[in-house]
Amino acid sequence: MRLLVVGSVALDSVRTPFGEVKNALGGSAVYAAYSASFFTSVDLVGVAGEDFPSEYLKLLKERSIDLTGLQIKKGKTFSWSGEYASNLNQCQTLSTCLNLFKSFRPEVPPKYSDDKFAFLGNIDPELQLMVYRQLKNPHLLAADSMNFWIERKKKQLVNLLKYIDLFLLNDGETRDFSNEYNLRKAAKYVLSLGPKIFVVKKGEHGVIAFLKNGSFFSLPAYPLKIIADPTGAGDVFGGALMGYLARCPKLNKTSIYQGIIWGSIMASYNVEAFSLNRLLTLKDKDLKKRYQEFKKIGGRSSSVEHQLPKLDRRVQFPSPAPN
Amino acid sequence: MRLLVVGSVALDSVRTPFGEVKNALGGSAVYAAYSASFFTSVDLVGVAGEDFPSEYLKLLKERSIDLTGLQIKKGKTFSWSGEYASNLNQCQTLSTCLNLFKSFRPEVPPKYSDDKFAFLGNIDPELQLMVYRQLKNPHLLAADSMNFWIERKKKQLVNLLKYIDLFLLNDGETRDFSNEYNLRKAAKYVLSLGPKIFVVKKGEHGVIAFLKNGSFFSLPAYPLKIIADPTGAGDVFGGALMGYLARCPKLNKTSIYQGIIWGSIMASYNVEAFSLNRLLTLKDKDLKKRYQEFKKIGGRSSSVEHQLPKLDRRVQFPSPAPN
Numbered sequence: 114m115r116l117l118v119v120g121s122v123a124l125d126s127v128r129t130p131f132g133e134v135k136n137a138l139g140g141s142a143v144y145a146a147y148s149a150s151f152f153t154s155v156d157l158v159g160v161a162g163e164d165f166p167s168e169y170l171k172l173l174k175e176r177s178i179d180l181t182g183l184q185i186k187k188g189k190t191f192s193w194s195g196e197y198a199s200n201l202n203q204c205q206t207l208s209t210c211l212n213l214f215k216s217f218r219p220e221v222p223p224k225y226s227d228d229k230f231a232f233l234g235n236i237d238p239e240l241q242l243m244v245y246r247q248l249k250n251p252h253l254l255a256a257d258s259m260n261f262w263i264e265r266k267k268k269q270l271v272n273l274l275k276y277i278d279l280f281l282l283n284d285g286e287t288r289d290f291s292n293e294y295n296l297r298k299a300a301k302y303v304l305s306l307g308p309k310i311f312v313v314k315k316g317e318h319g320v321i322a323f324l325k326n327g328s329f330f331s332l333p334a335y336p337l338k339i340i341a342d343p344t345g346a347g348d349v350f351g352g353a354l355m356g357y358l359a360r361c362p363k364l365n366k367t368s369i370y371q372g373i374i375w376g377s378i379m380a381s382y383n384v385e386a387f388s389l390n391r392l393l394t395l396k397d398k399d400l401k402k403r404y405q406e407f408k409k410i411g412g413r414s415s416s417v418e419h420q421l422p423k424l425d426r427r428v429q430f431p432s433p434a435p436n
Numbered sequence: 437m438r439l440l441v442v443g444s445v446a447l448d449s450v451r452t453p454f455g456e457v458k459n460a461l462g463g464s465a466v467y468a469a470y471s472a473s474f475f476t477s478v479d480l481v482g483v484a485g486e487d488f489p490s491e492y493l494k495l496l497k498e499r500s501i502d503l504t505g506l507q508i509k510k511g512k513t514f515s516w517s518g519e520y521a522s523n524l525n526q527c528q529t530l531s532t533c534l535n536l537f538k539s540f541r542p543e544v545p546p547k548y549s550d551d552k553f554a555f556l557g558n559i560d561p562e563l564q565l566m567v568y569r570q571l572k573n574p575h576l577l578a579a580d581s582m583n584f585w586i587e588r589k590k591k592q593l594v595n596l597l598k599y600i601d602l603f604l605l606n607d608g609e610t611r612d613f614s615n616e617y618n619l620r621k622a623a624k625y626v627l628s629l630g631p632k633i634f635v636v637k638k639g640e641h642g643v644i645a646f647l648k649n650g651s652f653f654s655l656p657a658y659p660l661k662i663i664a665d666p667t668g669a670g671d672v673f674g675g676a677l678m679g680y681l682a683r684c685p686k687l688n689k690t691s692i693y694q695g696i697i698w699g700s701i702m703a704s705y706n707v708e709a710f711s712l713n714r715l716l717t718l719k720d721k722d723l724k725k726r727y728q729e730f731k732k733i734g735g736r737s738s739s740v741e742h743q744l745p746k747l748d749r750r751v752q753f754p755s756p757a758p759n
Binding site: 297 | 522660
């Protein structure tokens with residue numbers, strides 16, 4: 114099944130203790146789409162300016178990401194610059210230039226409107242809702258958000274959640290959104306608003322996923338030797354999770370758990386280099402290698418082999434999300 | 437195999453957003469010994485004053501903890517008081533009265549000196565070393581420490597580590613001790629000093645264990661609905677881990693991993709109430725229940741049944757720790 118990805122397309126300038134990049138390929142839609150493209154076919158909705166380098170477009174096309182929904186407009190691409198402190202846990206935004214993103218209205222091309230899977234990357238919840246309304250019959254709709262929207266558009270975000278199946282936030286955002294420090298209580302609140310699955314991203318501490326039926330599971334992160342740049346890790350995680358689910362014959366606890374492993378694997382690779390640089394050279398064998406490493410760090414037998422479901426097989430239509 | 441536990445015996449006064457206790461049973465040796473007693477027979481070395489309530493001694497005796505090594509001296513028991521902020525992650529020490537603990541010199545009674553397993557709770561590394569020197573033939577020696585000793589007695593702590601098989605710190609202490617933020621690099625440093633196993637306790641984020649052979653594994657914490665008081669969680673964890681290992685026929689990656697699960701289970705119960713109150717009423721069925729929950733949160737099949745090795749069987753002598 115194809116996955117629709119909407120979000121920002123950006124030129125990022127990032128400085129960390131390990132180096133810096135200027136006007137690098139970035140944005141939530143780009144990170145998520147590129148990551149998802151390892152698992153399924155991706156349709157991208159976003160906006161970029163005439164200054165957006167053609168080599169960046171080429172990189173996306175090389176992953177067969179459909180760019181019909183990427184509006185290229187007169188003006189400048191959204192740009193962001195930030196600097197990470199030495200522990201890479203805190204990021205200071207140096208500048209945010211919305212540029213064309215200010216007037217962005219997502220338009221889902223007719224050829225995408227049948228997409229059953231969608232990842233609504235971190236943008237204004239009102240724009241995320243616009244995308245939902247343009248989809249004919251979505252079956253698994255995921256959304257990400259951030260503190261900026263929680264503080265400014267909480268009501269709109271709460272409204273959006275009625276239509277969302279899978280919601281993602283990081284742990285700090287979860288606590289802010291719910292006014293509740295305890296993540297289990299926070300998750301109960303989030304799930305009461307609509308989503309069937311709530312995924313809390315905890316960076317170096319892994320992920321906890323809560324399902325509406327009261328079950329939950331927790332996965333540690335892969336402890337890396339080198340973390341060059343955490344930018345986009347959450348989007349890469351979400352893109353891979355949704356890309357994997359779009360490829361799965363069934364949606365159930367097992368596929369969600371496996372999707373979270375694949376999300377964690379992709380994110381763990383992404384932070385090893387700036388921008389999307391690590392993913393650009395990522396091979397199938399790298400994915401398999403870290404999958405085995407993930408099994409091992411969870412204390413499992415390394416003999417358990419996991420194969421990605423093949424893309425070309427006829428997939429069963431996914432059952433509704435667990436409730 | 438019996439487990440020797442040394443550390444502080446204390447009267448704790450603790451306030452958290454969920455209540456408070458005054459002069460409650462506490463101290464690293466008490467928490468660790470009580471927790472370990474669910475897995476093996478425990479010998480305790482410590483000091484308490486004449487003010488130490490006889491009902492507290494009774495609680496320890498009820499778990500068949502041998503108190504021959506608990507010196508009861510004229511004077512006052514070590515007391516500590518602290519207050520946790522609303523998120524329970526930060527604790528402010530309000531007062532520390534060393535009292536008899538100031539002049540404490542651990543004395544290992546002759547009947548303990550053959551103990552093969554020992555947990556050196558968080559006390560002055562010079563005192564921990566004294567205990568080591570009184571053991572005839574220890575086979576698995578674990579030590580815990582804290583920032584107070586890292587700042588004041590780093591040299592002595594580094595010296596102690598030559599003799600330690602299993603070392604435990606929390607993540608903040610690990611970073612301070614190694615001057616290295618990245619936990620994998622920090623672990624490499626710690627393991628270069630002597631220990632064969634290094635366990636990083638991350639509180640609500642679980643545990644990572646590093647082995648000298650380069651392998652490591654990570655376990656998420658059980659996400660609790662209620663956390664009343666985090667005091668002693670690390671000691672309860674360490675006590676259960678060592679109690680489990682002392683009971684195991686073999687020391688290997690599997691037993692260490694299982695021990696870490698049991699440590700996490702005991703710690704997860706302990707923080708549900710003040711002092712040792714939750715452990716006082718803990719039943720075998722509670723242990724089994726949370727073991728199954730732990731399996732599930734790791735996405736494993738809940739059908740995998742785990743039985744504790746029976747205490748009364750003849751145990752094989754443990755093989756040396758993996759290297």
